[in-house]
Amino acid sequence: MYIIVGLGNPTDKYAHTRHNVGFDTIDYIADKYGIAMDFMKHKAICGKGMIEGIKVILAKPMTYMNLSGESVRELIDYYKSDSEDELIIIYDDISLDVGKIRIKRKGSAGGHNGIKNIIQHLGSDVFNRIKVGVGNKPKEWDLVDFVLGRFSDEDRVEVDKSIEESCVAVADILREDVGYAMNNHN
Secondary structure (H helix, E strand, O other): OEEEEEOOOOOHHHOOEHHHHHHHHHHHHHHHHOOOOOEEEOOEEEEEEEEOOEEEEEEEEOOOHHHHHHHHHHHHHHHOOOOOOOEEEEEEEOOOOOOOEEEEEEOOOOOOHHHHHHHHHHOOOEEEEEEEEOOOOOOOOOHHHHHOOEOOHHHHHHHHHHHHHHHHHHHHHHHOOHHHHHHHHO
């Protein structure tokens, strides 16, 4: 079973911030495929359904970003999924321009504490990732303030487009494989 996890922070305080584009993407995917996010399990709000004829679990960890690996590890163990092939993590990336996405199969955390914690809990840096660009922080900004800030109206339009593209990328990974998705979206 595929497990698709969007990273973010719980509570309304963080809703629709740069750091929560993973949550926003899971919400979009759930709406598009009619998957109710209706149960709390494995330290995450989850939904079970089908995408392109394939069974999936959608999850939004409620552990706060820096402890996302706790939830991901529980999900992988419970559903006996292969973290290298059946896990997709969707999260924000400050090194990508707003509106861009990048799909990767493995790599370092790149300074992202949620990914760092997932790598720690899985004991591996090999898992499918969809990085959603939120833009680079201005020099005068603190990084935490930037990622916990909200998008301008103009940037929100671009981010919404990248969320839609991320949904297509998820379907490409499920239907074909991560290499196919990388060729189509990177």
